[in-house]
Amino acid sequence: MKKLINAPDDLVDEALEGMALAHAELLRVNAAPRFVTRAEAKGKGKVALLSGGGSGHEPLHAGFVGRGMLDAACPGAVFTSPTPDQIFEATRAVDGDAGVLHIIKNYTGDVMNFEMAAELAREAGIPVEGVLVNDDVAVEDSLYTAGRRGVGTTVLVEKICGGAAEAGRPLEEVAALGRRVNARGRSMGVALSACTVPHAGKPSFELGPGEMEVGIGIHGEPGRRRAKLEPADRVAEILMQPILDDLPFEPGDDVLLFVNGMGGTPLLELYVVYRKARAIAQGRGLNVARSLVGSYVTSLEMAGASATLLKLDDEMLRWWDAPVHTPALRWGT
Amino acid sequence: MKKLINAPDDLVDEALEGMALAHAELLRVNAAPRFVTRAEAKGKGKVALLSGGGSGHEPLHAGFVGRGMLDAACPGAVFTSPTPDQIFEATRAVDGDAGVLHIIKNYTGDVMNFEMAAELAREAGIPVEGVLVNDDVAVEDSLYTAGRRGVGTTVLVEKICGGAAEAGRPLEEVAALGRRVNARGRSMGVALSACTVPHAGKPSFELGPGEMEVGIGIHGEPGRRRAKLEPADRVAEILMQPILDDLPFEPGDDVLLFVNGMGGTPLLELYVVYRKARAIAQGRGLNVARSLVGSYVTSLEMAGASATLLKLDDEMLRWWDAPVHTPALRWGT
Numbered sequence: 001m002k003k004l005i006n007a008p009d010d011l012v013d014e015a016l017e018g019m020a021l022a023h024a025e026l027l028r029v030n031a032a033p034r035f036v037t038r039a040e041a042k043g044k045g046k047v048a049l050l051s052g053g054g055s056g057h058e059p060l061h062a063g064f065v066g067r068g069m070l071d072a073a074c075p076g077a078v079f080t081s082p083t084p085d086q087i088f089e090a091t092r093a094v095d096g097d098a099g100v101l102h103i104i105k106n107y108t109g110d111v112m113n114f115e116m117a118a119e120l121a122r123e124a125g126i127p128v129e130g131v132l133v134n135d136d137v138a139v140e141d142s143l144y145t146a147g148r149r150g151v152g153t154t155v156l157v158e159k160i161c162g163g164a165a166e167a168g169r170p171l172e173e174v175a176a177l178g179r180r181v182n183a184r185g186r187s188m189g190v191a192l193s194a195c196t197v198p199h200a201g202k203p204s205f206e207l208g209p210g211e212m213e214v215g216i217g218i219h220g221e222p223g224r225r226r227a228k229l230e231p232a233d234r235v236a237e238i239l240m241q242p243i244l245d246d247l248p249f250e251p252g253d254d255v256l257l258f259v260n261g262m263g264g265t266p267l268l269e270l271y272v273v274y275r276k277a278r279a280i281a282q283g284r285g286l287n288v289a290r291s292l293v294g295s296y297v298t299s300l301e302m303a304g305a306s307a308t309l310l311k312l313d314d315e316m317l318r319w320w321d322a323p324v325h326t327p328a329l330r331w332g333t
Numbered sequence: 334m335k336k337l338i339n340a341p342d343d344l345v346d347e348a349l350e351g352m353a354l355a356h357a358e359l360l361r362v363n364a365a366p367r368f369v370t371r372a373e374a375k376g377k378g379k380v381a382l383l384s385g386g387g388s389g390h391e392p393l394h395a396g397f398v399g400r401g402m403l404d405a406a407c408p409g410a411v412f413t414s415p416t417p418d419q420i421f422e423a424t425r426a427v428d429g430d431a432g433v434l435h436i437i438k439n440y441t442g443d444v445m446n447f448e449m450a451a452e453l454a455r456e457a458g459i460p461v462e463g464v465l466v467n468d469d470v471a472v473e474d475s476l477y478t479a480g481r482r483g484v485g486t487t488v489l490v491e492k493i494c495g496g497a498a499e500a501g502r503p504l505e506e507v508a509a510l511g512r513r514v515n516a517r518g519r520s521m522g523v524a525l526s527a528c529t530v531p532h533a534g535k536p537s538f539e540l541g542p543g544e545m546e547v548g549i550g551i552h553g554e555p556g557r558r559r560a561k562l563e564p565a566d567r568v569a570e571i572l573m574q575p576i577l578d579d580l581p582f583e584p585g586d587d588v589l590l591f592v593n594g595m596g597g598t599p600l601l602e603l604y605v606v607y608r609k610a611r612a613i614a615q616g617r618g619l620n621v622a623r624s625l626v627g628s629y630v631t632s633l634e635m636a637g638a639s640a641t642l643l644k645l646d647d648e649m650l651r652w653w654d655a656p657v658h659t660p661a662l663r664w665g666t
Contacts, residue, residue: 002526002542002543002545002562003524003565003602003607004525004565004568004598004603004605004606004635004637004638005564005565005602006564006566006604006605009563011601012601014565014604014608015601015602015603015604015605015608017604018335018603018604018605018606018607018611018626019604019610019626021607021608021611021624022604022607022611022624022626023624055601056599056601058599058600058601058604059600063600069602091444105572116503128663179539184468192335192337193335206472207606209335210335212335226608229335231338231339231340232336232337232338232339232347233339235337263597263599264596264597264634264636265337265634266577266596266631266634267391267392267396267628267631267635268344268345268348268389268391268633269336269337269338269348270337270346270351271349271350271351271352271355272337272338272339272344272347272348272351273337273351273352274351274355275347275348275350275351278351278355278576291354291355291356293351293352295600296387298599300599300601301597301598301599301636303335303597304337305337315363315451329665330663331663331666333664333665
């Protein structure tokens with residue numbers, strides 16, 4: 001295992017410490033239990049947005065804490081769900097008397113722990129709503145999931161709900177918006193290499209020199225099939241086809257196209273995949289109204305990419321374009 | 334070789350095409366000769382900034398084209414200098430009658446071709462100044478360089494000069510500012526893995542499982558020494574020590590600390606390195622006034638990181654903080 005870390009046990013805490021120091025104007029870290037909040041005082045009467053999950057997917061989620069996006073992130077250990085206690089304390093810390101929206105990727109541990117935290121919060125008098133993200137068309141059930149996994153659409157839910165919350169929309173409305181984004185977002189990923197969880201010390205699976213894993217999960221869970229590595233244009237087709245087949249994307253639809261790197265794939269390659277993915281979407285008559293290209297939902301140093309397509313409506317467009325100021329996404333400020 | 338590409342010969346053109354499509358509001362690509370300019374009309378009376386070099390270091394340079402930073406980027410093939418013709422045509426395309434500043438990383442081919450292009454431009458009546466970036470303290474001469482190599486400080490020169498140019502400062506002043514940034518910036522890098530140039534098809538060097546290359550260049554050129562991989566905190570010391578020893582950084586100095594990923598290293602690890610690098614700088618009495626953490630000057634999928642320290646003055650601070658709107662750096666807009 002070759003990593004720029006100290007002890008595996010200290011990795012997440014040290015990285016968050018570094019992150020809070022590098023972005024002191026934006027972030028605060030609470031050490032025990034571990035969560036990240038905005039540096040600014042919480043907005044009274046503003047719905048608070050909270051997400052979380054295993055670490056190793058950075059910048060997701062702590063990199064999206066800041067004005068116009070999340071109020072708090074709860075990072076677990078690498079690829080390990082945060083605890084109900086973490087989530088509950090973070091919920092309490094950011095509640096501004098307008099309730100808290102939990103944005104949860106669909107993994108069994110995450111779902112269970114967020115549910116327990118939501119119950120604790122409700123008992124403490126804090127209204128909590130949840131949006132479950134399950135946008136991955138690759139598999140219906142997997143190693144860590146009943147139903148579809150939550151992947152790239154999570155970023156879009158966090159940004160779009162973040163815009164609406166910042167504008168003072170009430171909890172039920174922000175939650176309904178988040179569920180609509182999830183319902184209209186679809187993703188699919190491919191891996192060219194495995195990644196190594198520091199505590200394990202060896203790659204989570206093996207891929208032969210000419211192989212790729214089609215439909216990979218963000219923890220290296222198996223996908224649909226092992227296949228021969230193909231040229232980028234063909235990989236873009238392999239990603240986009242099941243996405244386009246899964247939802248009635250219709251000619252004339254405005255869409256957001258997000259090409260995401262898994263961590264170890266250079267930006268140069270992501271733009272090659274984006275180029276073809278966009279051409280495929282346009283070939284179906286879709287209007288690619290917004291784009292995002294970069295490594296935003298990663299799996300440590302895994303090589304690979306995912307595509308996410310969101311069928312936009314006017315409200316989503318409006319909140320996507322709204323100002324955001326976080327370590328990883330920033331515009332309008 | 335496992336990459337998301339089509340034919341190696343098409344990689345750079347296809348990536349730039351994807352980039353221009355993803356950022357249509359910011360960028361235009363000229364196909365032959367190959368260069369990238371801002372989408373907006375050129376500013377009459379504004380000094381134009383142009384940089385370039387081999388591809389494979391993205392987002393450097395094309396990702397820094399946009400308001401407040403570069404006016405044009407000239408990407409060569411992967412790890413290959415752009416031609417004088419490319420640079421000359423781009424210079425002509427962006428000249429707004431206030432002259433053009435060339436920002437050149439110190440590699441023999443780049444220096445030669447930028448010089449030839451500058452001569453052609455001057456013959457065509459376009460005033461051109463050059464800033465040579467040679468901030469890498471690792472080695473005095475290397476495989477592709479007489480003198481020190483140009484690495485992380487390049488981004489800081491581009492941003493700071495970009496701010497001054499946008500504010501209407503004249504060519505000589507912007508050039509002098511760029512030279513001052515270079516003179517006060519120092520960098521050092523480490524690699525945990527090699528990268529594979531697509532045309533070569535195999536890694537450019539071999540590193541054993543427990544080894545790192547200290548003082549690596551951004552093309553995989555050998556550094557100071559091959560060493561046993563150490564914990565991140567020790568690696569941060571190995572990077573910061575020669576930087577701090579090379580320039581009279583003095584207690585009370587304001588500095589910008591930039592921790593850069595080489596492409597294959599996760600953000601989580603970069604923040605761990607940043608945390609310790611910052612502590613080391615503070616231990617010397619320096620005031621880390623600004624920070625940048627991310628993969629901005631990459632070597633394809635190479636794993637590793639570099640540290641850059643810039644001794645700031647008030648003018649540099651002002652232009653660093655000025656608004657910028659490019660694909661890879663954006664704030665204030």
